[in-house]
Amino acid sequence: MTIVFNKEEGRFMSQPAVTVLSGFWPDITFAAARALLAADPSLLLVRHDLAGVRDGVVHRVVRTGSGVLEDERVDLVHGCVSCTLREDVLPTLVRLARAHPDRDLLLVLPEAVEPQSLAAACAYCLVDGAPVTAAVRFDSYVTVVDAARVLDGLSCSEELAHRGLHAADDDRRAVADVIARQIEYADTVVRWGQSTEDDQCLAVLLDRMAPWAAHLAVGGSIVDGTDLAERLRHTGRHRPDTPAVLARGIEGYAVGVHEPAADSGVVSAVFRARRPFHAVRLHRALGRITAGVLRSRGHLWLATEPETVVAWESSGAGLSVGTLGPWLAALPDARWDEASDLRKLAAAMEWDPYYGDRHSHLVFIGLDLEAAELHRLLSACLLTDAELSAGEEHWRQWANPFDGVALGA
Template sequence: MLREVVLVAGLGDHDVGEEIWRAWQGSILVRYDLRDLAQRVVRRWVDGELTAVELAHGCVSCTLGLDLVPLLERLGGRVVVHLDPRLEPEAVCFAVCETDVRVKAVVTVVDRATWLADATGNDLLAERGLSAAEDDDRTVAQIAVGPVEFADCLVLTGGQVDPVLDAVLDRLNPRAARRDRRGLDAAALLAAIPPDARRGRFDDGFGTLLNGRPPLEPSHGVAVVRFAAGRPFHPMRLHDALDVLLDGVVRARGRLWVVSQPHRALWLESAGGGLTVGSLGSWLTAVSDWAQAPPACLAGGSASPDRRPGERGQEVVVITLTAPPEAIIAALSEALVTDEELELAGELEFVDPFIESDDEMEEL
């Protein structure tokens, strides 16, 4: 049986999922509420019937693995899932990628009145009463920005048209179809998904850092900053320089080369005031046999035309709102090793705050 799912995400307007369900003939509507996940209880509605599901562990991954994915496989056919904001659509798509469930679309609701403030703020989910567990240290910005960047369709609600918000969305996700909530035609929305939509596919860290083909020229104070360099970072200077990405920045993504870890690529990702750095794997140049290189390294793109994908180097893409692009470039440039440090790299001992980020992302 063909299994298709439409995921509806975002921090507002729970009616959008219901409208898509009505427009998508023969579909089943599922809604999740994770407010009591810390008590190991998940509430879900399937076509209006409420079930309280008790989990062995109160965490998002358990919700996916023990409830949502088995539910999608059991229901079959067409399913619209309106996600609790604590459940990010990218994590759901990752969980179903090895099943026979096909993602038809990810639809994210954007509230014009609040999204920019959420996307650039420092609030933790716990401060908004949105944390999924006691150890959930995600920020509101992460669950605001991520679902928009990952969406195939955006539905804008509330407030007036905001050219600054539009400029941000143009750069964060230029591929997504965009519609106003007023007079929304859900069937037309799904039909407007462009041919190059991701439909649940997630990015490879060694591929291109640009999402689609965003406009690169500044507009209404919003800019795309691209930083590339062919020499490594000094670990402590890099750690200090990353503060420049924590204020006035909507999104940053990048691959980092640190002199104290010559064989390992680090992955940087930020949303608003939350930033993480973790391990991406080995640089392609650290693999002795090209045949052993991950396929994505060979197929991915690069922002630097003079380097092959997966080759050592710095590549960071930043979407700024108020942060001056020249300040970002200057801070990252000053964090690179000097000629003398590079020459003595094999003899010097560097204090490296990123050395512990082998297995999981480290919050900065």
């Protein structure tokens, strides 16, 4: 709990802290939640069962370590995860904070929900006309992974729909996508149990996937809830102004660490370039570029899309591209105010007189990757000097296998 001064009401008010707990394996996530409840009987745990969300029905449970306070069915106007966050999850947090201002909250997300979607909802949704953060303080986003299953999960190309976990009828996410994004967004990653493979390899892999997070291991059949609570709660690790993972590069943050020498078999290779990719050559090389890669992310510059920052991410065998909006160089000066100060500063520091802020910034993470060969493959997909000199108008006429996809169409 934090005491803050409310300017509108002219008084100090209690502001409960929220710890957000996510993870793809409910038994492991709930084991962590139970340990935290045992350590603090006053903690309020909130969780939602989304099994019926596509039919507009959600099951909400609020409990403490000593018993259930609420067990209710919630009927939604529209059946989707974002509607659930907007219509019930955030209002529930605000309502509980007002009713129990001296009790902190533990929000346990369903297994297929990515924590970044909650953070995005907090950024634009109002509850009773006020931001959610006027009532609660989001202290930390914690992701719990099952040490025995996470490596298989990160390689799994099976879609959530095949397991009945899809958030909407058009949800095409794969298991690996969700697990990777849960790990990456966390400010704290908990490795629960023992790996069936190499525990040190897993520890290094998780650190490479989320180098900005605190990492801790919980093993054994008996968990010290008090010790776990001291390491997970009231850490103040969450930074709401940190950009979304795929947008980190254009905001001046690192998208990953460059550790091309294998550490316990794990390689993390960063690739940067100040000339664009040739769309056809890149498309032809995708299979070789992503072979053996567990996770890659970042953004790139396609010659055939000179206005668009193209988002790139792969998980396991899947690859997707999208848009992060326009390059600053493609915007008139009057629209530069739409960009954050950090992005403008990052662009100014590396501004090119011809191409402005356009560049590519990617990271590739996997086991026993050949970093030098990967760099060679990517470099071969960039424009040659002759192609570069042909100019932007000429590039636009080339075939683009990413057309429509890169533009989010």
